[in-house]
Amino acid sequence: MDSIIANNSTIHFNANCYNAINKHIKENNFSKIFILVDENTHQFCLASFLEKLETTISLEIIEIESGEINKTIDTCVGVWNTLSDLDADRKSLMINVGGGVITDLGGFVACTFKRGIAYVNVPTTLLSMVDASVGGKTGVDLGHLKNQIGVIDSPDLVLIDTNFLDTLPSNQMRSGLAEMLKHGLISDVNYWNKFSDLSKLSLDDLDELIYESVIIKRNVVTEDPREDGLRKTLNFGHTLGHAIETYFLGNKAKTTLLHGEAIVIGMILASYISTELTNFPKTDRDFIKDLFISYYGKTTIEKADIKPILELLKYDKKNSHGNINFVLLEAIGKPKIDCIVDESIILNAFDYYAN
Ligand code: NAD
Ligand code: ZN
Structure with missing residues (x-):
């Protein structure tokens, strides 16, 4: 390498x-x-x-x-x-x-x-x-x-x-893997396809996958070091994911989610929202959900949790002028930044995750 x-x-x-x-x-x-x-x-x-x-x-x-x-x-x-x-x-x-x-x-x-x-x-x-x-x-x-x-x-x-x-520890490995999956979704369908069966992911392949992931992040940050445009794509899954992470951290009744575990949920929700607001195919959306849940499991998010999670979104530092900005996908490898999403669509996304 x-x-x-x-x-x-x-x-x-x-x-x-x-x-x-x-x-x-x-x-x-x-x-x-x-x-x-x-x-x-x-x-x-x-x-x-x-x-x-x-x-x-x-x-x-x-x-x-x-x-x-x-x-x-x-x-x-x-x-x-x-x-x-x-x-x-x-x-x-x-x-x-x-x-x-x-x-x-x-x-x-x-x-x-x-x-x-x-x-x-x-x-x-x-x-x-x-x-x-x-x-x-x-x-x-x-x-x-x-x-x-x-x-x-x-x-x-x-x-x-x-x-x-x-x-x-294996939970820390899974957390890091979430960022690699994100790199595939936002920038490279060929890289993404290498993760199509996470259960068969072997440690022998990991070195090469880490190397490619570093190159993807390097390419994004070199082009946009101060996060004016392209670098925002790295926030895919992070708008809701980060709010969910913070909510679970501050709620004694919940087990803490590692960053990557929360981002995985955020990516499933953002994929759903993408199908509502762009031409992102429902087949890709469902594939992402099934793949992620089969590997990371499903976290119970009750109806009562959603309102406080949405409140936390308002503090997200990536939001500007009071709008909640999402990174969505138009296709795998083709992100769209600065998307404004109505609360009703976010609520539907949580329904989609739960069912
Ligand atoms: P961490 O540094 O807390 O490490 C996780 C745990 O693993 C810790 O308990 C640590 O002691 C332990 N650990 C580390 N290496 C180990 C090893 N080889 N064997 C056994 N245990 C080991 O957390 P992290 O997930 O590595 O990083 C999260 C932090 O990174 C957050 O603060 C986040 O904000 C930051 N971050 C920064 C950037 C950036 O661009 N600068 C990007 C993403 C995340
Ligand atoms: Zn992250």
């Missing part, structure tokens, strides 16, 4: 990762190296990463607690203080080894510390490999509002070593 250039970063895969990082360290005369992990990536990923790192430069490990709840400015302050206490300077290198929480937060910390130090991202979840690692978005949450504080910046390198996935 060749390396991929994305904005100012180079993304390397598997064996190439370690040649790239070792060469990068040799060529850049870094003063110190700081590796950011959470307790899980400390346990499961750090040793194998360090084994392949060839350097005599002083190396410090900084650990933060895992989980979205810790993707906050307070955690950043802790990491900034640690960097400062450990004499990090402008020639220091930060290496973020973890899922999207670590790469989003670590990227933000690095590009703000002393007005920006060099950093490398090593995504260790499927979601962070195919989604968070590409596109330059860094940042943290503000209270309950996700990703409110941040900057667009690029790590020097992104190292995608799919061996890290061996220890990733």
Whole structure:
């Protein structure tokens, strides 16, 4: 698998990762190296990463607690203080080894510390490999509002070593897979067709599928880095999906849905809405629903849940001027952005999902 250039970063895969990082360290005369992990990536990923790192430069490990709840400015302050206490300077290198929480937060910390130090991202979840690692978005949450504080910046390198996935829990694998399915639906029918039987998906095929997914995301974000047009297509399934995710998170009576699990529901609903408002074929819509439900199961969304979910839509940061904007499909691989959808159609979509 060749390396991929994305904005100012180079993304390397598997064996190439370690040649790239070792060469990068040799060529850049870094003063110190700081590796950011959470307790899980400390346990499961750090040793194998360090084994392949060839350097005599002083190396410090900084650990933060895992989980979205810790993707906050307070955690950043802790990491900034640690960097400062450990004499990090402008020639220091930060290496973020973890899922999207670590790469989003670590990227933000690095590009703000002393007005920006060099950093490398090593995504260790499927979601962070195919989604968070590409596109330059860094940042943290503000209270309950996700990703409110941040900057667009690029790590020097992104190292995608799919061996890290061996220890990733299966629900986290399924969550990441949802973004790959989305990439197929919004941009490439041939790629989408490779997922036509999810039950037969083999880990042997995964490396190639991850590689293709990264290329799809790279192509979208390179064309539209600031989300003026094409990049909005990446929000397919996310308008309702994100509202459902937030609603389930804040409701003690519900089991929490991982991001990708909620996005899968959002994609089924958006496919239904597409058939109502574009020429998207009903056969494709039904195929998507059956495929996703057979693999992810069906989540019970009661009638009483729908109103509060719709309320949450109004806070979606992607909405503008009070309108709820959807990404729909005209065909597989052919998305349509900025679609305004009446509430009655959304209600019908929930009926379609439930029945
Ligand atoms: P995460 O970082 O919370 O990781 C999920 C869990 O897996 C954590 O408990 C983590 O400790 C554990 N883990 C990580 N790697 C592991 C491994 N190899 N083995 C065992 N356990 C491991 O979550 P995520 O799903 O990777 O990322 C979600 C975050 O990414 C969100 O904050 C989201 O906003 C962000 N994100 C950012 C972008 C972007 O463009 N910057 C895009 C998508 C998502
Ligand atoms: Zn997503």
